[in-house]
Amino acid sequence: MPIKSIRPDYRGEYKDGIEHFNGQQLLNICWEKHTMLGWPMCVPVPATLTFGQLIDNVLPGIYAIHPDFEKIDWDKVQWSTSKGPLIPNRNKSLREHELRHKAQIRFRTPELNGHNNGG
Amino acid sequence: MTKAKKLSLKQNYTMLTKGLDWEPSYQKKEDIFPQLSFEGIKIHNWDNWEDPFRLTIDAYWKYQGEKEKKLYAIIDAFQQNNGQFNVTDARYIQALKIFINAVVGLEYSAWRGFTRLGRELGDASPRIATQMQAIDEMRHATTQTHAISHYNRFFEGMGNAPYQYDHAWYLSIPKSFFDDACSAGPFEFIVAISFAFEYVLTNLVFMPWMSGAAYNGDMSTVSFGFSAQSDEARHMTLGLEVIKFLLEQDPDNVAIVQKWIDKWFWRAYRVLSLVATMMDYMLPKRVMSWDEAWTIYYEENGGALFADLARYGIKPPRNAEVTIKEKGRLSHEMWSIFYANRDVVGFPLWLPSQEEMAWFSEKYPDTFDKYYRPRFEYWQELEDLGTPYTNSTLPQLCQVCQWPCLFTEADDPTEFVHRETEFDGEIFHFCSDGCHQIFEDEPKKYIQAWLPVHQIYMGNCLLPDADPSSPDFNPMAEAIRYMGIKPGVDGGLFKDHSDAKNWEKWTERPANIHQGASTDFVRKTSSQNSK
Numbered sequence: 001m002p003i004k005s006i007r008p009d010y011r012g013e014y015k016d017g018i019e020h021f022n023g024q025q026l027l028n029i030c031w032e033k034h035t036m037l038g039w040p041m042c043v044p045v046p047a048t049l050t051f052g053q054l055i056d057n058v059l060p061g062i063y064a065i066h067p068d069f070e071k072i073d074w075d076k077v078q079w080s081t082s083k084g085p086l087i088p089n090r091n092k093s094l095r096e097h098e099l100r101h102k103a104q105i106r107f108r109t110p111e112l113n114g115h116n117n118g119g
Numbered sequence: 120m121t122k123a124k125k126l127s128l129k130q131n132y133t134m135l136t137k138g139l140d141w142e143p144s145y146q147k148k149e150d151i152f153p154q155l156s157f158e159g160i161k162i163h164n165w166d167n168w169e170d171p172f173r174l175t176i177d178a179y180w181k182y183q184g185e186k187e188k189k190l191y192a193i194i195d196a197f198q199q200n201n202g203q204f205n206v207t208d209a210r211y212i213q214a215l216k217i218f219i220n221a222v223v224g225l226e227y228s229a230w231r232g233f234t235r236l237g238r239e240l241g242d243a244s245p246r247i248a249t250q251m252q253a254i255d256e257m258r259h260a261t262t263q264t265h266a267i268s269h270y271n272r273f274f275e276g277m278g279n280a281p282y283q284y285d286h287a288w289y290l291s292i293p294k295s296f297f298d299d300a301c302s303a304g305p306f307e308f309i310v311a312i313s314f315a316f317e318y319v320l321t322n323l324v325f326m327p328w329m330s331g332a333a334y335n336g337d338m339s340t341v342s343f344g345f346s347a348q349s350d351e352a353r354h355m356t357l358g359l360e361v362i363k364f365l366l367e368q369d370p371d372n373v374a375i376v377q378k379w380i381d382k383w384f385w386r387a388y389r390v391l392s393l394v395a396t397m398m399d400y401m402l403p404k405r406v407m408s409w410d411e412a413w414t415i416y417y418e419e420n421g422g423a424l425f426a427d428l429a430r431y432g433i434k435p436p437r438n439a440e441v442t443i444k445e446k447g448r449l450s451h452e453m454w455s456i457f458y459a460n461r462d463v464v465g466f467p468l469w470l471p472s473q474e475e476m477a478w479f480s481e482k483y484p485d486t487f488d489k490y491y492r493p494r495f496e497y498w499q500e501l502e503d504l505g506t507p508y509t510n511s512t513l514p515q516l517c518q519v520c521q522w523p524c525l526f527t528e529a530d531d532p533t534e535f536v537h538r539e540t541e542f543d544g545e546i547f548h549f550c551s552d553g554c555h556q557i558f559e560d561e562p563k564k565y566i567q568a569w570l571p572v573h574q575i576y577m578g579n580c581l582l583p584d585a586d587p588s589s590p591d592f593n594p595m596a597e598a599i600r601y602m603g604i605k606p607g608v609d610g611g612l613f614k615d616h617s618d619a620k621n622w623e624k625w626t627e628r629p630a631n632i633h634q635g636a637s638t639d640f641v642r643k644t645s646s647q648n649s650k
Contacts, residue, residue, distance in 0.1 A: 003563035004304060006157050012567030014545065020577045028515040028548065033533055035452070036494045037459060037508075039525040040515035040535065040548070044576045062512045067497075082539050102546040104515070104539060118493030119533065 018101040027054075027094065028104035029062065033112075035119030037066050040104060051097065052090035068112040078108040132173040140243035154239045158304035161369035165242035168364055171356040174251055183258065186346045190262060193342040198269050207335040207403040209274075209622035209630040210613060213466040214401035215340065216276045217393060219267040220465060221293045222324075224284030226263065228297035229256035232308050239305045248357055249309070255350040262343045269339065273625075274618045276465045276609045283603040286580075287465060288571035291521045295568065296390045300383075302564075307379050309361050315383030315436075318358035319424065321351055323416045324394055331402045366431040373432045378560070384436035385553035389520040392453055399450035399479070400471065403632055408482040413446045438553040444529040447486040451479075455494065456525045459510035461611055463595070465604045469613035470499050472633030490532050507612060511595075513572040518547045518565055519554035526550050542566060571602075 003010060018025055024044040031038030041062050049058070055074060063069045079086040082104060088097060099105060126134065143151055155162070196202075206212065233253035240246050264280070271277040284290050300311045329344035365372045395409035407415075417439075425435040454471075461468035471479065476495060479487040498508045514523030528534045538549040542562040549555040558565045574580050575594070578587065580601040586592060596606045604610065613619055614637045619630035623640040630637065 003561045004158055004307075006154065006304075011563045012565075014543070014566040015569060016545070016573045022578065024576075026573065026576065030515075030535055030537070032535065035490070035527065035533060035535070036455065036497075037510060038535070039456065039523060040537075041512040042515045042572050042576075043512060065508060065510075082537065100546070102548070104537065104546075104548060106537065113533070114493075115497055116493035117489075118495075118497055119490065 016102070021101075025094070025101040027099060028102065029059070030104065030106040031063060031066075032106055032108040033119065034063075034066060034068065034114050036114060037063065038119070040106075045094065047095040047100075048093045050091055050093050051088040054094070055090070067115045068109065071112055072109050073111075076110065078110065080106050080108070128173065128175065128178070131175045131177075132170075135175055136170075136243040136247050148241075152239060152241050154305050155241050158306050159375055160306045160365060160372055162241060162365075163368055165245075167367065168242055168244050169360060170244050170248050171360050172248070172353055174248075174353075179251055179254075183254075186349065187258075187262075190342050190346045191265075194266055194269070194339055197339040197342075202337075202339055203270050203273055204622075204626045205336045205338075208628070208632045209618050210401060210403050210469065211335045211337065212270060212274050212618060212622075213276075213613070214397045215267055215270055215337075216274075216466040217397060217401075218340070219263065219271075219277050219280045220283045220287065221290055221393060223260050223263045223267075223280055224290070225293050225297055226256050226260035227281075228294075228301060229253075229312060230260065232297070232301045232312060235301070236305050236309060252313075252350075252354055252357065255347075255354070259343075259347045259350070262346060266339045266343045273621070275605070275616075276618075279603045283465060287602040287604060288575075289464060291569065291571050293390050293393070295521045296386050299386065299564075306365065306375075309358075310365070310376060310379040311383040311386070313354060313358035314362050315380055316387045317351065317354045318362075319384060319421055319436075320387050320391060320417070321355065322420070323391055323412055325351060326416065327398055327406055327412045328394060331398060331404075331406045334404050334406050335402055362428070362433075363431075366428075366433065370432075377433055380433065381437040382557050382560070385438055385551075385557065386520065388442050389522060389550075389554070392449055392522070395450040396453040396457065400454045400475075405478065409450045410446045410482060413442065418443060437556070438551070441529045441551065441553065445526070447483050448490065448527065448532050451483070451487065451491040452525055452527065455491070456514075456523060458498070459508060460514075462509060462606075463599050463604070463610060465609045467609075467611050467613040467616035467618070469631060469634075470495050470502065472631070474633050486532065502612070513575065515548055516570045516572050517550035517554050518568055518570070519557050520550060521568065521570060522550050524548060524550045 003012075016026075021044055023046065025047050026042055027045050028040045028042050030040040043058060043062070045054070045058060060069070079088055081099070086097065086105065094100075094103075149156065203212075230253050233249045233256060237246050237250035237253055240249060267277060284294055300308050303311065325344060325348050329341055329348070332340040332344060362376065365376050395413075398405070398407070398409050398412065421435070421439075425433065454468075457464060458468045458470065476487070476492055480492070501508050514525065516522070517524055524536065526536050528536055536549075536551055538552060538555040540547050540549075540555065540559065542558075543566070545566070547558060547562075547566070549558060571580070575598045578594075580598040581587070582597070582601050585597045585600070587594070587597075599606045608617065613631065614634070620638055622628070622630040623636055623638045627641055629635055629641055
């Protein structure tokens with residue numbers, strides 16, 4: 001049952017279509033185990049953003065304040081999405097990674113589990 | 120002239136209900152009450168509705184009038200005695216900001232919802248009962264506004280409650296809760312609000328919160344709390360009557376009612392996270408922990424209730440175990456996200472003091488020292504260095520409850536919850552299994568959610584005088600202004616906030632009893648006193 005409504009043909013208006021985001025898409029990012037700051041964040045980015053640009057330009061704006069961030073060895077980071085592990089290519093875009101509007105990516109830094117074990 | 124004999128209460132009530140009702144003759148009943156069938160609830164005999172109170176208009180007016188007289192006498196006395204300065208410290212007042220901006224809007228929405236039931240239900244007796252409750256809810260919104268408006272003369276962040284309720288990002292959490300109920304059918308609404316919220320959970324708001332207000336010297340809030348409490352007792356009884364009536368009318372109703380109990384228990388629990396935060400972090404003198412309150416008011420009282428309802432085939436709410444597993448961390452996770460985002464909320468934030476952390480260690484022996492103390496100590500170091508920890512990115516929100524997806528897995532407080540689904544080719548995220556299940560049951564309802572984070576990114580949260588083409592345009596500051604929050608005034612660090620400074624200037628007492636004075640007004644006084 002998609003909805004209980006008085007009118008059988010009722011459907012709500014979906015407000016968050018990509019066409020409303022001025023040429024960008026939303027990307028959700030979560031830094032696992034970092035409960036002090038790593039809860040999933042939402043950013044608007046172009047679908048043409050490369051994974052390299054994401055790591056170099058977008059992630060520092062979100063996480064640089066966390067003391068673990070500068071210790072990350074990006075070659076060892078484990079990436080995943082809801083579909084399972086993701087092996088990113090720095091030169092390929094979000095679109096080429098099939099990370100579409102409102103997709104979520106997560107990254108795990110196995111040797112770093114939060115400052116003073118505080119997340 | 121012969122004087123008419125006074126009616127008995129029962130006669131009076133019967134005349135008010137059955138006596139004023141009539142059987143329609145030129146319109147079909149289903150056309151007059153069009154909302155009674157689409158939810159699938161089957162009512163065979165409305166005469167079986169037993170109003171637990173049989174309140175008549177004259178009795179209602181008399182009781183409520185007396186309560187109002189007492190309440191306003193206390194509020195008057197409170198104001199004349201500058202009672203706002205007799206509370207424990209200025210941190211307590213920050214909790215009132217959540218009350219005025221979130222709870223009053225809920226009361227007003229409850230008035231809207233019950234007014235509709237007063238029109239739509241299928242018999243005069245429940246229509247009268249829900250109309251009376253609608254008036255109660257309006258009374259609560261009014262008395263809460265009057266009680267807290269006195270604080271508004273002295274402190275920031277309380278002057279624009281209805282606007283903030285409709286616009287502020289974190290107030291979309293309580294607002295969406297009630298909008299969900301008000302846009303459901305009448306039976307779902309009454310199960311949601313009268314039973315799942317009022318009967319099962321409202322004691323969690325009124326008991327610990329009002330005793331907390333009393334303990335912190337806020338006689339004004341206590342008075343409206345107790346004035347409202349006597350109405351709540353009636354509302355709770357209505358909630359139980361509704362459930363029993365629906366379950367006894369038809370066996371097919373059981374599954375529907377169970378689904379609503381599951382849904383609305385979870386929805387209400389997520390809203391009450393705000394209460395957890397207030398109880399553990401915002402009351403300078405604490406009454407009980409959220410963990411203790413949940414144990415008493417849900418696990419023990421709720422456990423007895425659901426044992427009683429088992430004879431109808433009703434089971435305890437789905438995901439109740441998750442709430443029990445979360446009780447040791449809920450307020451700490453909440454306070455962390457509020458602290459990190461303090462520049463975009465309507466009240467200033469502070470870190471728990473050593474004394475408070477010792478209390479948390481005692482009350483939360485399995486979680487606090489292990490997971491939360493390290494971060495608060497680290498954040499305190501940063502504050503002391505003058506570089507406090509601040510988050511500047513907007514969170515991913517839950518499509519259903521609209522909280523940031525900040526919650527952790529029931530069995531592991533170090534792992535974030537990730538739940539997502541696709542509907543019509545679009546992706547949706549949830550904070551929990553509870554919210555995910557609610558979405559899957561009615562996706563066409565929840566795809567409509569007005570999610571503040573997305574609205575900000577779309578550029579929809581701008582006041583008419585904002586100019587995105589201006590060189591110094593700051594989209595985040597403009598979005599905050601749109602939400603009724605004054606950038607640089609309402610949020611930030613408590614010790615730098617004008618409420619804290621004014622408190623010390625006006626009362627010559629520390630704004631934070633645990634940290635000591637932060638301005639010269641108190642230091643000067645205390646050194647003079649010691650001479």
